[in-house]
Amino acid sequence: MKLLDISELSKSTGIAASALRHYEEKGLITSIGRRGMKRLFAPDIIDQLALINLGKAGGFSLDEIKTMFGPDGRPALSRQKLHARVDELNRQIERLNALRDMIRHVAECPAPSHMECPKFQKLIKISSKRSLGNSPKAPAWSRSK
Structure with missing residues (x-):
């Protein structure tokens, strides 16, 4: 060895x-x-x-x-913690997919300027509320394509 x-x-x-x-x-x-x-x-x-x-x-x-390692250094994984992390990753993916869709919409929006786009205005309002309240929910605009 x-x-x-x-x-x-x-x-x-x-x-x-x-x-x-x-x-x-x-x-x-x-x-x-x-x-x-x-x-x-x-x-x-x-x-x-x-x-x-x-x-x-x-x-x-x-x-x-x-905490995922036993005293001998070998893995001692908590399935409960792993499931909780999977759930959090799924929430992150949902938020990222919604953000991607919104950015795509803004990039392709036919409005003369972004500030005239109703969905972009909605994004700004939701974003300011989220940063103040730290809401973990998926953005409302992601549900109204």
């Missing part, structure tokens, strides 16, 4: 050494020793880092990702 020092691990994973040190400080990964001043890691840390990256890509915070 060849141990990887932090620079080798960084090079093989593309994760900056500073991020690896940060992950270790947060308790997401554990070094198993040192070679001089460099931290050493077991080869299976690469899979653990891949799971951390997957969690980050899925929108989980590092603190949430930390």
Whole structure:
């Protein structure tokens, strides 16, 4: 079993050494020793880092990702948390699809200017209300194409 020092691990994973040190400080990964001043890691840390990256890509915070590993560093995924994240991703997708449709409409709108477009006016009103109230609902204009 060849141990990887932090620079080798960084090079093989593309994760900056500073991020690896940060992950270790947060308790997401554990070094198993040192070679001089460099931290050493077991080869299976690469899979653990891949799971951390997957969690980050899925929108989980590092603190949430930390709870997804058991004391031995192996995944201990909560299906309930995963389902909740899927639900949130679906809400994000719905909002992004609605935003895409609205931008497309504004780009193709036959009104002489954007400010004369009724849907654009509606978007502005909804956007200002959302930024003030932080409403998680899909925009109303997305339901009236």
